[in-house]
Amino acid sequence: MRSIDIHAHVTPQSYISAMKGGQVWHGVQPEPLDIEPQLEWTPEQRIKDMDSLGVDVQVASTGAQFYYYGGDAQAVAAMHRECNDEVHQMTIDHPERFRGLAQIPMQDVDLAIAELDRCVNQLGMVGAMIDDKVNGKTFDEPEFLPLWKAAEQMGAVFLIHQGGGTLVRPRTRSYHLPNTIGNLVDRAVTFASFVMGGVMDACPDLKICLAHGGGYACYGVGRMDRSWDVGRLPQIPQPPSAYLSRFYYDCLTHSESALRMLIDMAGIDKVVFGTDWPFDMQIDWPVSWVLGLESLTQDEKEAILWKNMEKLLGITSD
Amino acid sequence: MRSIDIHAHISPEGYIRALEQGEDWYGITAGANWFHESIPRTTWTPEQRLTDMDSLGVDVHVLSTNAIFYLYDQDATRVAAMDRECNDYVSQLTRDHPDRFAGLAALPMQDVAASATELERAMTQLGLKGAMIDDSVNGKTYDAPEFYPLWEVAEQTGAVILIHQGMQTVVGDRINRYHLPNTIGNLVERAITYSSFVFGGVMDKYPGLRICLSHGGGYTCFGAGRMDRGWQVRSEARVNINKPPSTYLNRFWYDCLTHSEPGLRMLIDSVGIDKVLFGTDWPFDMQIDWPVSWVLGLESLTQEEKEAILYKNLENLLGI
Amino acid sequence: MRSIDIHAHIAPAAASHLPEGQTWHGFTRQEMKGRQFLVQGDKRQWLHPAYSLTADERIAYMDSVNVDVHVLTTWVGMYNYDLPGDVGAGIARECNDYVADLTRSHPERFAGMATLPMQDVNAAVAELERSVNELGLKGAQIADHVNNKTLDHEDFLPFWSAAEQLGAMIFFHQEGDDTIVKPRDTKGWAIDNSIGNLSDRVVTFATLVFGGVLDRFPDLKVCLAHGGGFTCFGAGRMDRGWQVRSEARELGANIPSTYLNKVYYDCLTHSEAVLRYMIDSVGIDRIFLGSDYPYDMGIDEPTEWVNSLESLSQDEKEAILWKNLERVLGV
Numbered sequence: 019m020r021s022i023d024i025h026a027h028v029t030p031q032s033y034i035s036a037m038k039g040g041q042v043w044h045g046v047q048p049e050p051l052d053i054e055p056q057l058e059w060t061p062e063q064r065i066k067d068m069d070s071l072g073v074d075v076q077v078a079s080t081g082a083q084f085y086y087y088g089g090d091a092q093a094v095a096a097m098h099r100e101c102n103d104e105v106h107q108m109t110i111d112h113p114e115r116f117r118g119l120a121q122i123p124m125q126d127v128d129l130a131i132a133e134l135d136r137c138v139n140q141l142g143m144v145g146a147m148i149d150d151k152v153n154g155k156t157f158d159e160p161e162f163l164p165l166w167k168a169a170e171q172m173g174a175v176f177l178i179h180q181g182g183g184t185l186v187r188p189r190t191r192s193y194h195l196p197n198t199i200g201n202l203v204d205r206a207v208t209f210a211s212f213v214m215g216g217v218m219d220a221c222p223d224l225k226i227c228l229a230h231g232g233g234y235a236c237y238g239v240g241r242m243d244r245s246w247d248v249g250r251l252p253q254i255p256q257p258p259s260a261y262l263s264r265f266y267y268d269c270l271t272h273s274e275s276a277l278r279m280l281i282d283m284a285g286i287d288k289v290v291f292g293t294d295w296p297f298d299m300q301i302d303w304p305v306s307w308v309l310g311l312e313s314l315t316q317d318e319k320e321a322i323l324w325k326n327m328e329k330l331l332g333i334t335s336d
Numbered sequence: 337m338r339s340i341d342i343h344a345h346i347s348p349e350g351y352i353r354a355l356e357q358g359e360d361w362y363g364i365t366a367g368a369n370w371f372h373e374s375i376p377r378t379t380w381t382p383e384q385r386l387t388d389m390d391s392l393g394v395d396v397h398v399l400s401t402n403a404i405f406y407l408y409d410q411d412a413t414r415v416a417a418m419d420r421e422c423n424d425y426v427s428q429l430t431r432d433h434p435d436r437f438a439g440l441a442a443l444p445m446q447d448v449a450a451s452a453t454e455l456e457r458a459m460t461q462l463g464l465k466g467a468m469i470d471d472s473v474n475g476k477t478y479d480a481p482e483f484y485p486l487w488e489v490a491e492q493t494g495a496v497i498l499i500h501q502g503m504q505t506v507v508g509d510r511i512n513r514y515h516l517p518n519t520i521g522n523l524v525e526r527a528i529t530y531s532s533f534v535f536g537g538v539m540d541k542y543p544g545l546r547i548c549l550s551h552g553g554g555y556t557c558f559g560a561g562r563m564d565r566g567w568q569v570r571s572e573a574r575v576n577i578n579k580p581p582s583t584y585l586n587r588f589w590y591d592c593l594t595h596s597e598p599g600l601r602m603l604i605d606s607v608g609i610d611k612v613l614f615g616t617d618w619p620f621d622m623q624i625d626w627p628v629s630w631v632l633g634l635e636s637l638t639q640e641e642k643e644a645i646l647y648k649n650l651e652n653l654l655g656i
Numbered sequence: 657m658r659s660i661d662i663h664a665h666i667a668p669a670a671a672s673h674l675p676e677g678q679t680w681h682g683f684t685r686q687e688m689k690g691r692q693f694l695v696q697g698d699k700r701q702w703l704h705p706a707y708s709l710t711a712d713e714r715i716a717y718m719d720s721v722n723v724d725v726h727v728l729t730t731w732v733g734m735y736n737y738d739l740p741g742d743v744g745a746g747i748a749r750e751c752n753d754y755v756a757d758l759t760r761s762h763p764e765r766f767a768g769m770a771t772l773p774m775q776d777v778n779a780a781v782a783e784l785e786r787s788v789n790e791l792g793l794k795g796a797q798i799a800d801h802v803n804n805k806t807l808d809h810e811d812f813l814p815f816w817s818a819a820e821q822l823g824a825m826i827f828f829h830q831e832g833d834d835t836i837v838k839p840r841d842t843k844g845w846a847i848d849n850s851i852g853n854l855s856d857r858v859v860t861f862a863t864l865v866f867g868g869v870l871d872r873f874p875d876l877k878v879c880l881a882h883g884g885g886f887t888c889f890g891a892g893r894m895d896r897g898w899q900v901r902s903e904a905r906e907l908g909a910n911i912p913s914t915y916l917n918k919v920y921y922d923c924l925t926h927s928e929a930v931l932r933y934m935i936d937s938v939g940i941d942r943i944f945l946g947s948d949y950p951y952d953m954g955i956d957e958p959t960e961w962v963n964s965l966e967s968l969s970q971d972e973k974e975a976i977l978w979k980n981l982e983r984v985l986g987v
Binding site: 151154156158185186188189190192193194195197198199201202203206207210211214215230234237238239240241242243244245248250251271272273275276279282283298299 | 801804806808836837839840842843844845846847849850851853854855856858859862863866867882885886888889890891892893894895896897900901903904906907908925926927929930933936937952953
Binding site: 391393626629630632633635 | 898899900902905909910911914
């Protein structure tokens, strides 16, 4: 039994050493390092932990704190190149254990396309992780269409993962709700942006994976369908629920019944293994969690743990 | 809500530095290196540990040096020196972070006199709260009279003795697969240790002795009925004690590391709520992942019981 | 078979029939693009045409969709929490007298919920007491926040205490399109409603649970409109947050999902799979019929829809259609 984790984060070692040494890093002023201790681990220590967890492959993504979409595009592009080179090195040193998702400077679509192209076509990375929004813009904006088209051609996968504040934050900052509710709201809005903005129609081969099980997208699609029924979404030919199976979702629901519903609505071939390593909101023992789910068949568990990811990423097992 | 963890391990800084630099440290072998390299959290700095404690909601770790440093089968002088360094290190951490750390000593149990001396030093000079020791010492159990001097010092100084297996348990000889030497072995060891103290008359001889059995005392409370039956029907079981072994259940303390709510409930009902302590086994995979919220979320415990376990009992026991 | 609908809006005649040129609590009536609005300063509240129906016309509609009882709530244009407290209190009194009159003149067809000036908690408590004790209303409808203050704020403790003592049900319903999703609804795709309503409702559940309100007032009757929004589906991640973050455990004593069966929900999910999921999560005794009359985002044929659901047993359908509300509200 294999397992491939699409939702696992990295902090660049170059950033860590700069902060510890009190040096500026791509415009980031020195600040006290405030990251999970696991993020300081070497790739070898990380592999020990993956062994303990039973995770064979991490598709590693530089953490969301490095989006910096509000920063100067050229400077952030340089930062992202360094992030991506580090992740690339992990995949070179341990090709059996790591794959990579790129950071791309979304504030400049041309630069984003160039970096995605470098990462996918030269460095062999599988795609990119991006935020739910770019400086207030959602992904239905026509300016992003060239990126989706380019990604479609490259076969790149986008992992959608919030950064900074979610939509819940203006209402309440208490009780960790900006994360526990906010991530899931943001993901539903992103689903809606891609679908209602016609991106999924314009790019039939675009591969989007919505982190955190797609948030509330599948559970809330009935009400989106209702707004289509009553004529509020004339721009798309089908109700939003018809697009559920166009996306991929990680299994990070923290609920068996929610995961079961996701599988039933999106299709078992669309749900992939994702753990959010090493944050406290991760699944603690993710492989055994999936294996222990009573409402899933063995085939479904294998599809989630590795088979779907192998297909999606073109990884072949021995 | 506070929380104090009696079952949290640490490795001495001196060893970690030697490991990183590829140097020898008191003759510690490759076995210890493998242990630390396999479990990256064992090499975390105190600051990284504090970050993790904050995340877990744990206020205080009662630090005990990892069991891999027991080394009861090695040269007593060398191990005694090593233990002194371990204990100095833990003591320093409790001084650097008095609100976050308390400590238990490591003892060279192959030399009872040296152990008694080191325990006394730990209690009177280092400000530690007791010691952590194995379930047995080179095949000897704690009913052996040679250990009396140690119990005497422990009783006099008010030390808490945390019982915790070493790297092997009795189960390993029978079956060394499926992690059973740990998942069953630890619990068997603890029941044997309980009976050694009780049937050996140690608890009667040292009424002030304070023993904490980790892993919820293993199978002790569940199996006490059969020990009572043995005491009833066999004269050799009554050599040292005049009352059934189960009557000693409330003489011991236990951590809450049962991985089972019914298991913990039974423990509380058997030994009394004032004897159950918060213990997590940080930083190992067999720990409780989110121990504070695990305790708080238990439906069969009252709020008072949860507070007793999380901090009140340990505040009383250790004077924290 | 009976049917009782917890989610059915109305406007007081004084507002819906406000003559041109006259003012009502500072509002005037204006027509824009063929629609009628109540206008005051920047506020512009759409008066749905159904609000001009007479009681008999409304009952004729109810008969046509096999609904026996509407538990009337005023439309959210009556919240006005941003206006001065005395203005809000005046609007609320008029709304509540109007709704109470209808319940008295048609006791078999109407029950009612109060409108409250939540910007003034003392006035809200007084009006809730009057509405329940003197007017015979069953509780009140309030928004998910009051001028961006969520209902776990300590200011509202007297309100929750009064609601618990009075046995009043508090029905949560967002104010118009002012949901947390609004900032990203830039294209007019109505996701401020289709996603936003559901998001606001789960925030409300969470603030009541994590904020300790449901612990402090264990007999409180809370009903979350729109099937509680994302509450049931999102409970796993709330549980995880409670597990791993001390700030999440500060006030709420227990695992969030254990509170799912402490509140009530309407069935307005637009999805059989979601309603089934809710029933399995919260228990069948917690779910009421709710149609959102007269809006297009409501259920067109509410009783027919419930009766058509293949995954529900007959007992479950009856519980939703009337038995639960009859038991809980004494309708």
